[in-house]
Amino acid sequence: MKLTLKIWRQKNATTKGELKTYPIDGVEGDMSFLEMLDVLNEGLINKGEEPVVFDHDCREGICGSCSLQINGEPHGPDRLVTTCQLHMRMFNDGDTIVIEPFRAKAFPVIKDLVVDRSAFDRIQQAGGYISVNTSGNTIDANTIPVNKHDADESFNAATCIGCGACVAACKNASAMLFTSAKVSQFALLPQGRIEATERVLNMVAQMDKEGFGNCSNTGACEIECPKGISLENIARMNREYLSASLKG
Amino acid sequence: MSKLDSKIPKGPLADKWTKHKNDINLVNPANKRNIDVIMVGTGLAGGSAAATLAELGYNVKTFCYQDSPRRAHSIAAQGGINAAKNYQGDGDSNYRLFYDTIKGGDYRSREANVYRLAEVSANIIDQCVAQGVPFAREYGGYLDNRSFGGVLVSRTFYAKGQTGQQLLLGAYSAMNRQINRGKITPYNRHEMLDLVIVDGKARGIIARDLVTGEIERHSAHAVVIASGGYGNVFFLSTNAMGSNVTASWKIHKRGAYFANPCYTQIHPTCIPVSGDHQSKLTLMSESLRNDGRIWVPKKKEDAEAIRQGKKKPNDLSAEERDYYLERRYPSFGNLVPRDVASRAAKERCDAGFGVNKTGQAVFLDFASAIERYGKEQAAIHGNHNPSKEEVTKLGKQVIENKYGNLFQMYEKIVDENPYETPMMIYPAVHYTMGGVWVDYNLQSTIPGCYVTGEANFSDHGANRLGASALMQGLADGYFVLPYTIGDYLSKDIKTGKIPTDSKEFDEAENKVRELLEKLVNNKGTHSVDHFHKKLGHIMWNKCGMARNAEDLKSAMAEIRALREEFWRDVKVPGGMNEMNAELEKATRVADFLELGELFAKDALHRNESCGGHFREEYQTEEGEALRDDENFMYVAAWEYTGDPGNEVLHKEELEYENIEVKSRSYK
Numbered sequence: 001m002k003l004t005l006k007i008w009r010q011k012n013a014t015t016k017g018e019l020k021t022y023p024i025d026g027v028e029g030d031m032s033f034l035e036m037l038d039v040l041n042e043g044l045i046n047k048g049e050e051p052v053v054f055d056h057d058c059r060e061g062i063c064g065s066c067s068l069q070i071n072g073e074p075h076g077p078d079r080l081v082t083t084c085q086l087h088m089r090m091f092n093d094g095d096t097i098v099i100e101p102f103r104a105k106a107f108p109v110i111k112d113l114v115v116d117r118s119a120f121d122r123i124q125q126a127g128g129y130i131s132v133n134t135s136g137n138t139i140d141a142n143t144i145p146v147n148k149h150d151a152d153e154s155f156n157a158a159t160c161i162g163c164g165a166c167v168a169a170c171k172n173a174s175a176m177l178f179t180s181a182k183v184s185q186f187a188l189l190p191q192g193r194i195e196a197t198e199r200v201l202n203m204v205a206q207m208d209k210e211g212f213g214n215c216s217n218t219g220a221c222e223i224e225c226p227k228g229i230s231l232e233n234i235a236r237m238n239r240e241y242l243s244a245s246l247k248g
Numbered sequence: 249m250s251k252l253d254s255k256i257p258k259g260p261l262a263d264k265w266t267k268h269k270n271d272i273n274l275v276n277p278a279n280k281r282n283i284d285v286i287m288v289g290t291g292l293a294g295g296s297a298a299a300t301l302a303e304l305g306y307n308v309k310t311f312c313y314q315d316s317p318r319r320a321h322s323i324a325a326q327g328g329i330n331a332a333k334n335y336q337g338d339g340d341s342n343y344r345l346f347y348d349t350i351k352g353g354d355y356r357s358r359e360a361n362v363y364r365l366a367e368v369s370a371n372i373i374d375q376c377v378a379q380g381v382p383f384a385r386e387y388g389g390y391l392d393n394r395s396f397g398g399v400l401v402s403r404t405f406y407a408k409g410q411t412g413q414q415l416l417l418g419a420y421s422a423m424n425r426q427i428n429r430g431k432i433t434p435y436n437r438h439e440m441l442d443l444v445i446v447d448g449k450a451r452g453i454i455a456r457d458l459v460t461g462e463i464e465r466h467s468a469h470a471v472v473i474a475s476g477g478y479g480n481v482f483f484l485s486t487n488a489m490g491s492n493v494t495a496s497w498k499i500h501k502r503g504a505y506f507a508n509p510c511y512t513q514i515h516p517t518c519i520p521v522s523g524d525h526q527s528k529l530t531l532m533s534e535s536l537r538n539d540g541r542i543w544v545p546k547k548k549e550d551a552e553a554i555r556q557g558k559k560k561p562n563d564l565s566a567e568e569r570d571y572y573l574e575r576r577y578p579s580f581g582n583l584v585p586r587d588v589a590s591r592a593a594k595e596r597c598d599a600g601f602g603v604n605k606t607g608q609a610v611f612l613d614f615a616s617a618i619e620r621y622g623k624e625q626a627a628i629h630g631n632h633n634p635s636k637e638e639v640t641k642l643g644k645q646v647i648e649n650k651y652g653n654l655f656q657m658y659e660k661i662v663d664e665n666p667y668e669t670p671m672m673i674y675p676a677v678h679y680t681m682g683g684v685w686v687d688y689n690l691q692s693t694i695p696g697c698y699v700t701g702e703a704n705f706s707d708h709g710a711n712r713l714g715a716s717a718l719m720q721g722l723a724d725g726y727f728v729l730p731y732t733i734g735d736y737l738s739k740d741i742k743t744g745k746i747p748t749d750s751k752e753f754d755e756a757e758n759k760v761r762e763l764l765e766k767l768v769n770n771k772g773t774h775s776v777d778h779f780h781k782k783l784g785h786i787m788w789n790k791c792g793m794a795r796n797a798e799d800l801k802s803a804m805a806e807i808r809a810l811r812e813e814f815w816r817d818v819k820v821p822g823g824m825n826e827m828n829a830e831l832e833k834a835t836r837v838a839d840f841l842e843l844g845e846l847f848a849k850d851a852l853h854r855n856e857s858c859g860g861h862f863r864e865e866y867q868t869e870e871g872e873a874l875r876d877d878e879n880f881m882y883v884a885a886w887e888y889t890g891d892p893g894n895e896v897l898h899k900e901e902l903e904y905e906n907i908e909v910k911s912r913s914y915k
Contacts, residue, residue, distance in 0.1 A: 012826065029663070030522045038527055038777070045775045045830065050821050053829050055315065057488040059528045061657075062413055063319040078660075085660055110459055111827045118436070121316050125428045129421035130380045134300045134726045136371030138378040142335060145389025155382035155407055158414060162318055185382065192380050 001027040001088065004096040005040065007052055010109050013116075017109065019098070029089030033076060034059060034066065036088055054113040059084040061226065064161030067168075068113055069100040074165035074224045082163060082226045102168035106175070106211045117164050119210035120178060126206035127199040128182040130191055150188045157184040159227045166221035166229070172213030177221040179207050180237035181229050187240055197244040204241055252505070252885055252900045255687040256360040261906045262342070265364045268688070269731055273738035280305030282744070283737050284468040286453055287311065288440045288495045290423070291320030292416055292718060293701025294474030296725030299422035302431035304730060306737075309466055310423070310432055311455055313439045313490055313832070318420045321476060321488040322721060325412025326533045327396060328404035329718040331369040336393055340401040342366040347907060348399045349716060352585065353681070353709020354859035354875065355909050356511070358883075358902065360688055361706045368727040369719055373405055375726060381418040383407050396714040397534055397585055404715045409533060409653050415718055419725070438464075440495045441763070441835065442756045443471060443502045443697065450499075450697035451746045452753065454760045458832060461825040463760055465753050467746035469737055470696045472729065473499055477680035477702040479512065481840045481847065482792075483784025485677035486518060486531045492836035493843050496684050496703050504692035505885035505898060507705035508682035509843065510851035513712055513860050514793050516589035518676035519661050520609040529676040530661060532612075532654055534714045537582045539617035539647065540671070542593070544601040544610050546570045551601045561603070561611055561670050572596055576870075580914040587711050587860045587873075588914060590675035594793045595871070597674075604672050611670035618643030618667070675793060679717060681708040681860065682850075685885040685900075689732035690724060693885075698733055700724035705883065710859025764824045767834045772817035776833040779814045783807065783837070783844055791848050796864040800852040804845050804893055811841040845892040853897065856880045870915075877909060 002025050010017025024040050031039070034056050041051035057065040066083040070076035076086045091097065099113065107115040132138060146154075158181070166177035183200050186192025192199075215234055222231045257268040275283065283306050287298040290312040302308045312320060334340040345366035350357060373391070377383065383405050384392040393402040407414040426432040437458040444452040444467070452467035478493035479485035500506045517532045545551040546568050553559035573592055574581045584592075593610045596602065603609050622643030626634035634642075644667050648655065655666050662672070684692050684699040686706055692699050701721040708716065790803035814837070822828040857866045857873035858880070866874045883900040 028523065028525070031525050032527070032661075035525045035527050039525055042775055042777060045819060045821055048821070051830060053827060057314060057319055057490050058321060058324050059489055060324055060486075060530050062324050062410070063314070063321070063488065065314065065319050081660060085657075087660065087663070089663060114827065117315060121318075121424070121434075121436075124318075124421070125424040129425040130378065131425060132375075132378045133303050134296065134375055134379075134422050136368070136375045136727055138374050141333070141373045141377040141383075142390050146385055147389055148385050148387050151382055151385040151389075154380075155384075155414070158382050158407075158417065159410060161413075162316065186380050189380055189382065191378060 001029070001091065001093040003027055003091065003094070006096065006098045007113070008100045009052070009112055012111055013108055027088050029087065031088045032059070032084055033068070033070070033086040033088065034084050052113065053111050056084055061085040062161060064163040067102050067115060067163055067165070069102055069168055071098050074102060074168040075226050080226060080228055082161070102164050104164070104167045104173035104212070106173065107164060107167065117162070119212070120162050120164065120175070122210060123175065123179055123203055123206045124182065127195070127202035130186060131195060144190050146189060154185050154188040157181045157188070157229065157233050160229050161227055163226065165224045165226060167212065169220040169224035170213065171218060171220070172216060174215045174221070175207050175210070175212035176215040176234045176237065177225065177229055177231070179203050180233035183237045183240055184233040187236060196240060197247050200237060200240040200244045252685070252693070252898050253687060254358065254900055255689055256358070257688065261359065261363050264360050265367055272731060272735035275734050275738050275741060277305050279741040281307070283307065283740060284309065284746070285733070286466055286468040286471045287474060288453065288472065289320065289474035289476060289701070289703070290317035291322035291474065291476060291701065292419055292721030293703070293725045294472070295320065295416065295419035295423050296722050297472060297474060297700060297729045298432055299419060299426055300726055300730045301733070302426035302429070308426070308432045309435060309468065311435045311438045311440055311453070313437065313458060315437055317423055317434065317436065318417060320416060321491055322416045322718070323413045324488070325718055326409045326531065327535060328394065328406035328411045328715040329372065329415060330396070330403050330715045331373045331405060331719065332366055332403060333370050333373060335391060336402045338401045340403050344401065345369060345403065349707065349713060350709070350907050351912065352711055352713040354711050354912060355709065355877070355881070355904065356508070356858055356902065357707055357709030359904060359906055364728065365707050365720060365723050368723045371727060372719065372722045376415060376418050379418050379422060381407065381414050383414070394535070397537070397583055399713065412718060415722065419722070439832065441498065441760045443499045443694070444752050444756045445502055445694065446746065446750060446752045449695045452748065454756045456760070459827050461823070461828065463757060465748040465757060467748045469740045469743060469746065470698065470733055472698045472700060472733070473684065473703050474700045474725070475703050477683065478840070478843060479677045479680050481783065481844050482677040482787045483780050484521065484526060484529050484788070486515065486529050489528060492839070494836050494839045496699070497839040497843055499684065499692060499694060499697055501888050503694045503888070504697060504699070505685040505887050506683070506846065507685035507883050507885045508710070508850065509847045509886070510791070510854060510861050511681035511710045511859060512677060513586060513679040513681060514590045514675045515678035516586055516593060516675045517612065517673045519658065520604050520672055520674035521606065530657065531676070531678065532658065532671070532673060534586070536612060536651060536654065537589070539650070540582065540612040540614050541571055541616055542573050542582055542610055542612055543569045543571045544596045544603060548600050551603060554603050555605060555607055570596070570601065577914045584914045585711065586714070587862070590793055591862055593675055609672040609674045612673045613670035614647055614666065615670070618647055621646035679712055681705065681710060681712055685883065689735065690729055691732070691736065696736060698729060700729055710861055763835065764831065767818065767820045767831060768822070768824050770818055770820060772819040774817055774819060776818060776820065776830055776837050779810060779818060780833070780837045780840070782810055783841060786810070787844055787847070791851055794862050794864050795851050797852060800848045803848040804852070807841065807844045807848065808893060811845070814838065814841055842892040846886060846895055849893060849895065850884055850886065854880055854884065875911065
């Protein structure tokens with residue numbers, strides 16, 4: 001396959017970026033999207049140019065590092081995959097592909113396609129935990145049975161990989177899906193109920209402080225989420241928030 | 249005098265850890281506030297230890313190269329975590345978990361460490377449930393278990409195929425709580441590039457900020473390395489792209505002995521290499537071997553026809569297939585341990601029976617399981633004379649429920665439907681049992697420098713059992729290191745802050761600067777990946793699943809020559825004072841190019857076959873691994889002396905007092 005790539009190049013956080021055009025040849029359908037970029041970079045290095053920088057690590061869809069906006073969609077045209085799992089057989093010979101970083105005020109660009117997602121860490125630090133010391137001297141793991149349905153729902157929410165696609169997909173750059181996934185994971189478990197009030201208030205406050213937008217129920221986040229995190233989590237967080245606000 | 253004192257406490261095996269905890273010194277809570285600890289790596293081992301040390305009151309600084317601790321490669325572990333809870337009442341106990349681990353490691357690990365691991369395993373599950381890790385549960389609300397290879401009990405706890413993710417996010421949440429309290433300062437997108445030793449003790453590190461390129465000095469009273477394994481020395485592995493040996497290698501060059509580097513786990517069920525552009529390999533969980541049958545064509549002509557696309561696997565009748573694991577190992581069949589299954593696949597492919605375009609793959613076939621489950625389901629639904637289509641449909645549903653996410657992952661990568669045609673699989677580098685030598689306290693041969701998790705060598709001997717890596721990472725981090733490091737730090741309560749303006753910090757920083765300057769100013773002609781791929785080829789072909797003296801000798805020479813070529817001809821675009829992904833890769837590959845030679849040297853010196861280390865010269869008539877307990881029942885700990893090809897060997901003899909040493913047989 002021969003393709004034309006239009007890639008966002010930006011030297012650092014303070015300089016202005018622009019789309020640059022790179023033709024690429026010999027792309028095979030079996031390549032992953034990132035392997036296609038590896039080939040491009042090898043060519044750029046050999047020509048003495050600076051390679052395109054992008055975040056990536058596990059390359060099996062679980063670490064949440066990769067983060068490209070491909071033809072306007074986070075993680076590209078396939079569904080339920082991250083960019084590293086997107087394969088070039090999804091494209092056709094002669095295609096032009098526009099590759100940009102995830103766009104959001106709270107995700108400033110660091111270089112080329114790399115953005116700063118530390119706002120997500122700070123939301124987690126505000127309350128995404130259960131306050132138990134790690135001595136191991138708690139109660140036996142089977143002391144409190146947990147309804148299987150709740151345990152499964154909690155797990156489903158907990159599979160969020162923190163990639164930020166939900167934010168990049170949202171016209172308001174809202175982090176509601178991300179935040180609600182963690183709120184839900186704990187809200188559904190008995191051991192998470194104890195701090196539920198403070199948790200949701202603190203995490204939402206941090207979310208707002210970081211500059212993420214509001215949710216207007218468009219649902220783009222759910223569609224683009226590589227892990228299929230459900231919108232129901234946002235509804236649950238809203239309920240949790242309301243009841244916490246009434247208490248608080 | 250050798251520094252290899254394992255410091256194993258005296259007394260009966262089952263009492264050692266309790267007694268040791270009672271004997272070691274503690275640090276007063278008020279004094280802990282004045283003590284700093286550096287943690288390099290934030291995966292299961294590092295994240296859990298950082299959280300625990302911070303809770304205890306120490307000031308912790310964490311370092312990871314990723315943009316967040318949550319992305320450490322522990323996150324990719326699929327299958328589960330072992331614990332001797334005996335919830336199933338199937339006869340499990342601390343002793344049995346200990347025994348299985350020692351035997352699985354082919355009698356090359358330390359009894360006392362492994363027993364402690366088994367002893368604290370149950371606490372890990374209690375801890376993780378308390379912090380909200382959503383393990384799989386049964387309808388009654390209690391925790392579910394499943395079985396894994398090489399054992400006779402169900403002791404594996406799991407969260408679907410994402411157990412590593414859930415455990416890591418648990419440790420990450422514990423870290424976040426301490427970050428919020430100000431007890432952990434996280435340095436993300438930072439890489440440790442050297443260890444600083446002051447008066448013989450580890451007192452800090454030199455790190456590079458990967459965003460700005462700035463070189464930073466960080467001091468502490470102790471340094472913990474929890475930076476994972478070195479499987480990427482093979483270029484292609486199931487490790488993350490950034491996984492590296494740098495932190496371990498830097499402390500090795502500063503005096504920490506490196507143990508058993510040649511012990512590598514090559515996992516039998518991975519998606520095969522498809523072309524030269526391939527950047528990494530993807531694992532298909534061991535659990536698939538419960539239902540999949542592994543085979544290659546019986547006749548070479550058929551294998552050739554399949555490679556050329558003239559025949560399809562389903563064209564071959566049962567008689568034309570060689571189910572070689574069932575043939576060679578009738579009692580364990582497709583469920584032999586990882587090392588045995590991997591070697592058997594290689595043997596068939598080398599003999600010309602491999603499939604895929606490359607000839608480097610075997611089939612993992614679910615057709616029998618689909619038929620078996622389909623008939624069973626039909627009978628359950630009262631249909632005692634089902635059509636073939638009905639059977640297949642019902643059978644596929646069962647397989648989908650069990651392995652749906654893995655089948656989907658396979659289809660995305662290979663573009664073939666594994667419900668219709670057999671999967672193709674081939675072994676791939678997955679885990680390294682070798683690592684930095686540590687004593688019972690997890691301290692390396694450098695005082696104040698501790699090593700935990702996959703980065704150390706301690707618990708898995710020459711082969712690791714499935715679902716044991718997560719157990720070790722969390723055991724080290726939550727329950728072992730926080731005690732043992734306290735004993736060391738109790739002598740530091742009056743030391744005060746370690747200054748970073750000493751000559752030792754100057755020397756280390758200058759060394760790092762010189763290294764980076766050399767790389768960016770080299771102006772060679774080939775990219776870092778070019779050299780990394782070449783190294784990977786040498787490692788895979790000569791230090792891979794089967795090794796021999798001649799190949800290992802030539803590997804040592806080739807790696808040495810490649811290293812020289814790298815330093816002469818590598819091209820690293822961009823500068824030092826900016827984000828520079830190529831420079832990051834270059835520093836890591838430079839270390840792999842040294843480790844690779846030591847790896848081959850270690851494999852060459854070990855004139856026996858054990859676990860993942862198979863020397864062609866040492867095998868039985870049937871082609872099975874042949875150990876030499878008389879001469880090699882020791883840990884090989886290597887001391888750096890300025891050249892990886894000429895390191896000095898130190899031996900820690902292994903003593904088995906509680907277990908009878910036998911040969912492993914799966915026939």
